[in-house]
Amino acid sequence: MAIAVIVSFTFNTYVAQGMKVPTGSMLPTIQLDDKILVEKMVKLTDFKFGDVVVFYPPLPDQADQRFVKRLIGLPGDTIEVKDGALYRNGEKVDEPYLKEKMNYTYGPITVPADQYFFLGDNRNDSLDSHLWPTPFVDKSKLIGKVLFRYYPFNHIGALDAQ
Numbered sequence: 033m034a035i036a037v038i039v040s041f042t043f044n045t046y047v048a049q050g051m052k053v054p055t056g057s058m059l060p061t062i063q064l065d066d067k068i069l070v071e072k073m074v075k076l077t078d079f080k081f082g083d084v085v086v087f088y089p090p091l092p093d094q095a096d097q098r099f100v101k102r103l104i105g106l107p108g109d110t111i112e113v114k115d116g117a118l119y120r121n122g123e124k125v126d127e128p129y130l131k132e133k134m135n136y137t138y139g140p141i142t143v144p145a146d147q148y149f150f151l152g153d154n155r156n157d158s159l160d161s162h163l164w165p166t167p168f169v170d171k172s173k174l175i176g177k178v179l180f181r182y183y184p185f186n187h188i189g190a191l192d193a194q
């Protein structure tokens with residue numbers, strides 16, 4: 033019994049962990065209360081544009097909450113939102129996972145070293161980088177990359193990525 037507890041604790045702490053999504057900020061990709069599996073081996077993970085990532089936000093009053101958002105800006109990227117579209121390094125990004133255009137403008141802003149920029153897929157109703165006083169998430173605050181949804185059972189599978 034003790035070995036099972038130790039293995040389970042180690043797996044959940046360092047390898048992967050299930051998580052229930054508490055908000056609708058990632059609609060339509062992830063629904064409210066969906067359950068996702070998060071790969072937590074951050075040091076071994078190659079994060080790339082379009083990944084759905086879990087992290088602790090740079091918000092003092094919510095610093096212990098886990099956020100789920102799409103990775104939009106890697107270190108060195110320049111991000112801008114204009115005319116309802118996302119521009120990354122000056123090029124318009126095709127984002128088929130969005131249901132509606134963004135109703136705001138933002139940037140341009142360049143992502144610093146060891147920092148990341150995140151937006152929810154429900155762009156017009158998401159507390160994300162474009163609204164935070166400090167818009168970047170430090171690498172040390174990343175929890176892991178979402179591997180797939182495991183509940184509800186009729187939606188099991190990988191999430192749409194760019």
